[in-house]
Structures are given as C-alpha cells and as structure tokens.
Amino acid sequence: MFLSVSSSARWSITLEVLLLFTSAIFAQSCSESSPCKPLQGGQRFKTPKQVISSGGRLQTSLLVDVTEFQVDWLNSLRRLYNNSFPSPTLRIKPGDVVSLNLINNLQEPDFSGAAINELRHPNTTNVHTHGLHISSKAPQDDVFLEIGPTQSYSYKYNIDDKQARGTYWYHPHFHGSSYFQVLGGMAGMIVVEDDPAEMSTDLDAVSCPNNCENDLQMVLQLFQYSTDEDGSFSVAQKDLHDYEGFRLNDVTVDKSSTTLEDWLEDPTNEIKYVLVNGLLQPTLVMQPGQVKRFRLLNAGGLYALAVHLVNTNDGSSCTVKEIALDGMYLDQPRDLGTGRSVLFAASRVDWLVKCPIPGTYELRSTFLPDDHLSMGEHPSFNGTLLTLVVNGSEVLNSAMPSTLPSRPSYASDLRDVTEKDIDSRFVVEVTPTDTIGREDFSESNIRYKARVNTIQEWHLVNTEYVTSHPIHMHVNHMQVISYNPYIGPYGVDDGGSNWKLFGQNGTGCTWQHQNYDKSVTITSPSDALNYLGHDEKQSSGGSGTIGYAQIGEHRDVILVPPLGNITVRFRTHKYTGPVVVHCHLQSDADQGMMMTTEIVDEGASVEASITSAGAYPSSCFRNDPVYQPGNDSPPSSSVTKSLHRSLAVPERLNNNLP
Ligand SMILES: *[C@@H]1O[C@H](CO)[C@@H](O)[C@H](O)[C@H]1NC(C)=O
Numbered sequence: 001m002f003l004s005v006s007s008s009a010r011w012s013i014t015l016e017v018l019l020l021f022t023s024a025i026f027a028q029s030c031s032e033s034s035p036c037k038p039l040q041g042g043q044r045f046k047t048p049k050q051v052i053s054s055g056g057r058l059q060t061s062l063l064v065d066v067t068e069f070q071v072d073w074l075n076s077l078r079r080l081y082n083n084s085f086p087s088p089t090l091r092i093k094p095g096d097v098v099s100l101n102l103i104n105n106l107q108e109p110d111f112s113g114a115a116i117n118e119l120r121h122p123n124t125t126n127v128h129t130h131g132l133h134i135s136s137k138a139p140q141d142d143v144f145l146e147i148g149p150t151q152s153y154s155y156k157y158n159i160d161d162k163q164a165r166g167t168y169w170y171h172p173h174f175h176g177s178s179y180f181q182v183l184g185g186m187a188g189m190i191v192v193e194d195d196p197a198e199m200s201t202d203l204d205a206v207s208c209p210n211n212c213e214n215d216l217q218m219v220l221q222l223f224q225y226s227t228d229e230d231g232s233f234s235v236a237q238k239d240l241h242d243y244e245g246f247r248l249n250d251v252t253v254d255k256s257s258t259t260l261e262d263w264l265e266d267p268t269n270e271i272k273y274v275l276v277n278g279l280l281q282p283t284l285v286m287q288p289g290q291v292k293r294f295r296l297l298n299a300g301g302l303y304a305l306a307v308h309l310v311n312t313n314d315g316s317s318c319t320v321k322e323i324a325l326d327g328m329y330l331d332q333p334r335d336l337g338t339g340r341s342v343l344f345a346a347s348r349v350d351w352l353v354k355c356p357i358p359g360t361y362e363l364r365s366t367f368l369p370d371d372h373l374s375m376g377e378h379p380s381f382n383g384t385l386l387t388l389v390v391n392g393s394e395v396l397n398s399a400m401p402s403t404l405p406s407r408p409s410y411a412s413d414l415r416d417v418t419e420k421d422i423d424s425r426f427v428v429e430v431t432p433t434d435t436i437g438r439e440d441f442s443e444s445n446i447r448y449k450a451r452v453n454t455i456q457e458w459h460l461v462n463t464e465y466v467t468s469h470p471i472h473m474h475v476n477h478m479q480v481i482s483y484n485p486y487i488g489p490y491g492v493d494d495g496g497s498n499w500k501l502f503g504q505n506g507t508g509c510t511w512q513h514q515n516y517d518k519s520v521t522i523t524s525p526s527d528a529l530n531y532l533g534h535d536e537k538q539s540s541g542g543s544g545t546i547g548y549a550q551i552g553e554h555r556d557v558i559l560v561p562p563l564g565n566i567t568v569r570f571r572t573h574k575y576t577g578p579v580v581v582h583c584h585l586q587s588d589a590d591q592g593m594m595m596t597t598e599i600v601d602e603g604a605s606v607e608a609s610i611t612s613a614g615a616y617p618s619s620c621f622r623n624d625p626v627y628q629p630g631n632d633s634p635p636s637s638s639v640t641k642s643l644h645r646s647l648a649v650p651e652r653l654n655n656n657l658p
C-alpha cells in the first residue's frame with residue numbers, strides 16, 4: 001500500500017517534471033519571431049487593484065501613458081491608465097466627493113488631420129463615468145472635455161447621495177479616439193458599494209464592503225488582432241496613425257517576409273480573445289456549495305457576450321442567478337432567461353453563483369444560430385473566458401440570497417404613469433452610415449431638450465434593416481416599457497456615405513435627410529423587411545430572444561434590433577446639462593452615431609434641432625412631429641429649429657421633395 005502510493009507519487013513527479021520540461025521547450029519555441037497559437041493563458045484569477053474611498057472622500061489620479069502589455073509570448077504597447085490592463089477599480093459610496101486628476105502623459109503629434117466623425121487624436125483623452133447618475137457639466141462627467149497631449153485635468157465628482165449601488169465603469173470618451181483607447185485597454189470598474197444595513201445577511205455575505213473576498217469583479221476586455229471583425233487593434237493603430245514604434249511590423253516571422261503584424265491579423269491564426277482582468281482564460285477556484293457574486297462588465301467596446309457556465313466533465317451544473325443589470329438591482333434574483341446573460345458593449349450583469357458539485361467548469365460566451373432573430377447582425381463573441389475549478393471541502397448551509405435592496409427613487413417604476421404625467425416624447429432614430437437622427441454628431445447641435453424633473457417617453461427606433469445597435473444614454477437609466485410594431489422607413493446605403501430611406505411598400509420616402517443626394521441611385525433590397533415583428537417575438541419569449549431586454553428593466557445600454565421600436569421612459573431627475581446618446585459600438589460613435597440632447601431648467605426654452613432637413617425622426621411619406629401633449633400650438637413652417645407640442649397632424653411641408 002505504502003509502496004504503491006509512493007511509487008505512483010514518484011511517477012507523478014516524473015510526469016510533472018516531464019511536463020514542465022516539454023512546456024518549457026514549447027514556451028521557448030514561441031516568440032515574436034516564431035509565433036504560435038493558440039495563445040496560452042490559465043494563470044490564477046486575480047482582481048484588479050482596488051482604490052477605496054474613505055470618510056466620504058476619494059482623492060486619486062490616473063496617468064495615461066504607453067505601457068507594455070503581455071499576453072503569453074506577445075508583447076504590445078498600449079495606452080493605459082496607470083500602466084494597468086484593466087485599470088484600477090474605484091470603490092466609492094453614495095454622497096462621496098471624488099477628486100480625480102487625469103494626467104495625460106502622451107505627446108504630440110496627435111493625428112489631428114482627420115475631420116470630426118473620423119477616427120483621430122489617438123493622444124487626446126478624457127474620462128466618462130459610465131452609468132453614474134451624475135452631472136454632465138465640468139468638473140464632473142463632461143465628455144466634451146479635450147485633454148490633449150501633456151495636459152491634465154482635475155475632475156471633481158459629487159456622487160449623488162441616492163446613487164444606485166452597483167457595478168459601473170470608467171473609460172475614455174474623447175470623440176474620435178474613444179474606440180482606439182478602449183480597445184487598447186483603457187477601462188476600469190467603478191463599484192458603488194452596498195450598504196450592509198439595507199441588504200439581507202445572505203447578500204451581505206457575498207458583497208463588498210464586508211465580504212469582498214466573495215465579491216468578484218470581472219472586467220472583460222478584447223484582445224484581438226484578427227481582422228475578421230472590426231476589432232483588430234493593429235488596424236485601429238493604422239487608422240489612427242499611431243507612432244510606428246508602437247506597431248508590430250518591425251519583426252519578421254520565421255525569417256520570412258511576413259511581419260508579426262501580418263501574422264497576427266491573419267484570421268486563420270485566430271488571435272481573438274476576451275481577457276478577464278487582463279488575463280487570458282484564468283482559473284478561478286471555488287469550494288463546492290460556496291456562493292460567490294460575479295460582477296461582469298463588458299468593457300470591450302465591440303462584441304456582445306452571451307455568458308454562461310458550462311460543466312466540462314459531467315452533466316451537473318451550477319446555479320446562476322442574475323441580481324443586477326447595468327448597476328441596478330432587479331426586483332428579485334432570477335434565472336438566466338435563455339440560459340445565458342447577454343452583455344452588449346458596456347453592459348454589466350451581477351450574478352450569484354453556487355456550484356454544489358466538484359468539477360471543472362467554464363465561463364463561456366456562446367451565441368446560437370437563432371440569436372440573430374432578436375439581434376440581427378451584431379458582432380458576437382464565441383469563446384472561453386475563464387475556467388472555474390470547484391474543489392476542496394464543501395461549504396454547508398450557504399444560502400443563495402432571495403431578496404435584493406430596492407432601487408433609488410430616481411429609477412422608480414414608470415410603467416403605470418398616466419398620459420398627463422408624461423411631459424414630452426422624443427424619437428431616437430438610428431440611421432445608416434453611422435448617423436443618428438439622420439445626421440452625424442455635432443457637439444453643439446442640440447437635437448432635443450427636456451425639462452428637469454419631468455418624465456420623458458422616448459422611442460428608440462432603428463431604420464437599419466439588418467444591423468442592430470446598443471444605444472447608451474448618459475446621466476439617467478432608461479426603463480424599458482414596450483417593444484412596438486415598427487411602421488417607419490428603412491434605410492439603405494450604397495456602401496459609401498450615401499443612403500436613402502424607403503417606405504415599407506418599397507417606395508423612396510418623400511422625406512429624406514440633410515445629406516440626401518437624389519442623383520445617387522440606391523435600390524431597395526428584397527429582404528428589407530425580414531426583421532419586422534420584434535414586438536411579437538419579444539412577447540413570445542423563448543429561443544431567439546436573447547437580444548431583447550425584459551419589460552420593466554432599467555438599463556443604460558439597450559440593443560435596438562433592425563427595424564426595432566422600443567418605448568423607454570425616464571425621469572430627468574435633478575441634473576441639467578448636455579446628455580449624449582450614442583451607439584456603444586465605440587467606433588460607430590466615434591464616426592458619428594451620437595447626438596447631443598439637453599436637460600434644461602424648469603421653464604427654460606425647449607427649442608432644439610429636432611428635424612434633419614425639415615424631416616422629423618420616423619418621417620417618410622408624412623412629416624409628423626413627435627406627439628407632444630400639453631401644448632396645442634400648430635407647427636410653424638420653420639421646423640428646423642423648433643419643437644412642436646402639437647396634438648394635430650401638421651400640414652405637409654412641400655420643400656425637400658426627392
Ligand atoms: C495611479 O498612479 C499614481 C502614481 O503612482 C497613484 O498616485 C494613484 O493612486 C494611482 N491611481 C489609482 C486609481 O490607482
């Protein structure tokens with residue numbers, strides 16, 4: 001007995017030495033001049049560095065600089081905050097005062113030649129506190145700030161004393177380089193810590209501040225060179241004229257004429273990963289029966305993730321419940337609707353996880369063939385994110401929390417408000433060639449104004465007939481009220497910058513857009529209406545519905561499917577100032593799929609540039625202003641700069657005929 005144990009132990013030692021030896025040879029044979037795939041990961045899971053407020057204050061700084069970042073044998077130079085991928089997590093509390101000094105150590109030149117709405121300024125930056133209920137005016141969350149090379153800026157945030165406790169994040173938002181910088185790794189989590197007094201003992205047992213060891217932050221970021229989607233870091237480097245010395249084209253592979261950059265971009269090499277806290281497929285160890293909270297943040301700026309835990313050895317599985325979305329607690333813990341939680345770019349989900357049976361599990365993202373029914377065409381990532389090893393002694397009697405803290409009053413339930421409670425309505429219309437409301441972004445072009453402390457009802461509609469867009473609004477979360485039939489036009493582009501709207505009967509619309517060029521021939525495709533009917537699909541539930549939010553959810557990012565029409569409501573609680581609305585596919589936003597709206601004082605004018613070339617959002621054969629209760633003045637003929645609050649259908653305007 002003793003002998004056999006020792007001989008098998010000796011055998012296993014020999015095997016380990018052998019494995020170590022071969023893996024050393026293997027590791028040695030992989031290098032930048034002799035690359036191999038797949039990239040190897042598997043380090044132990046670790047959380048990002050934590051920076052924690054105390055006594056109601058957090059004073060910190062973030063240094064933006066170029067730093068070497070390594071995955072397996074591959075070293076790349078990235079612009080990062082404080083040399084770290086991901087950036088440190090900021091842990092704050094409602095009511096805190098946060099002073100953040102952003103120091104931009106990047107230098108000139110800054111590729112400033114490109115026009116607005118083109119990728120540009122790789123060395124200009126700023127910070128956005130994504131999802132916080134906060135003022136959008138400097139020195140707070142002002143995303144129009146330009147912090148150029150060698151400049152710095154001191155943000156001073158007054159965190160709302162009712163700020164919902166949950167999972168948020170920060171990332172650069174300079175228009176033109178936000179895609180490049182986020183793709184490169186500039187992103188960190190913000191956790192607004194829970195109040196143990198407001199939560200059940202079971203939830204406290206898996207949450208910071210009392211039990212942070214069970215509260216696991218997972219920042220999911222893209223590490224991609226493959227050119228099969230829009231995610232290639234090196235292609236972005238070329239687009240933004242990154243300094244040559246930061247590229248990977250000075251190394252040739254295996255003495256051939258292929259550069260390392262060419263090799264990495266070759267889609268057959270599949271250099272396309274989603275890292276967890278900067279690690280490739282790290283291993284997380286949990287005990288059987290233990291409950292953990294996972295805070296999952298999709299900080300990749302591009303792909304949707306459909307995350308689930310898969311058992312890799314036998315059929316037994318873990319219990320996983322969703323408890324919060326985009327930083328807001330749900331009413332109660334719930335099962336994963338389609339067996340997966342979908343995270344569009346910038347979305348967050350908080351999970352409770354309990355695995356009673358020892359074994360090896362994987363956190364994966366998997367999209368299924370039916371998913372396009374609710375998502376249309378959308379960049380989607382399939383792959384393993386993390387290995388979960390469940391071993392060790394069983395934890396007995398640890399309960400899954402069954403109740404959750406309530407949401408703050410600024411995010412109350414607006415499903416049952418009456419017509420007279422709704423102050424005004426607006427339509428956010430996603431349009432082709434990276435435009436929104438039929439135009440490219442201009443900071444000073446205010447497309448809508450709403451008064452503070454009112455209830456708004458907006459329709460998020462998408463004229464694109466195959467692609468979907470995750471739409472994000474700053475300052476306030478939107479509550480999902482309904483998925484409606486889509487009766488608006490569809491937009492078709494010519495592959496370049498020209499595009500045309502068609503009515504659903506296939507005839508070109510009477511009402512087009514600012515840059516419409518009737519001399520360009522654009523024909524209507526035969527499959528233009530394939531994606532109609534999200535209202536019915538959403539209410540039927542089941543497979544193919546992963547892209548839909550559930551009615552009543554509070555979100556700061558909502559996917560608007562092709563030919564989708566979603567009613568959302570929100571309160572313009574407290575904060576006046578500009579509010580940008582944009583697609584969170586970060587390169588779409590940088591290229592113009594963004595608009596400025598504004599929350600103004602009570603009694604202030606709400607005049608804004610709602611129309612594009614005289615056409616209201618959703619107009620096609622008719623040009624109807626948004627239905628605005630509470631004011632029955634008739635529309636004027638100079639519609640471009642005025643807001644109509646009319647119950648009547650306006651007279652048709654007869655300019656701008658195609
Ligand atoms: C960033 O680095 C600076 C300089 O080392 C340090 O003072 C600061 O605390 C760091 N910030 C964070 C958020 O970790």
Ligand SMILES: *[C@@H]1O[C@H](CO)[C@@H](O)[C@H](O)[C@H]1NC(C)=O
Nearest residue numbers: 106107108109123241242243
């Ligand atoms: C950006 O800043 C870095 C220094 O961090 C500098 O080397 C580079 O030339 C600058 N410009 C560009 C376009 O990369």
Ligand SMILES: *[C@@H]1O[C@H](CO)[C@@H](O)[C@H](O)[C@H]1NC(C)=O
Nearest residue numbers: 366367368369380381382383
């Ligand atoms: C993801 O994998 C599933 C099968 O597991 C496959 O059906 C689907 O096409 C894949 N999707 C993508 C985007 O690669």
Ligand SMILES: *[C@@H]1O[C@H](CO)[C@@H](O)[C@H](O)[C@H]1NC(C)=O
Nearest residue numbers: 283285286389390391392393
């Ligand atoms: C659990 O698995 C991990 C990873 O394989 C290993 O490092 C650890 O020693 C194991 N723990 C126990 C108690 O078996």
Ligand SMILES: *[C@@H]1O[C@H](CO)[C@@H](O)[C@H](O)[C@H]1NC(C)=O
Nearest residue numbers: 461484485486487488565618
């Ligand atoms: C969107 O739905 C609303 C509510 O049903 C409807 O009033 C509006 O006309 C729809 N818009 C479009 C473009 O289909």
Ligand SMILES: *[C@@H]1O[C@H](CO)[C@@H](O)[C@H](O)[C@H]1NC(C)=O
Nearest residue numbers: 503504505506507508621622
């Ligand atoms: C489509 O509808 C518009 C508005 O009703 C009408 O003017 C046009 O003739 C119709 N086209 C076809 C092909 O039916």
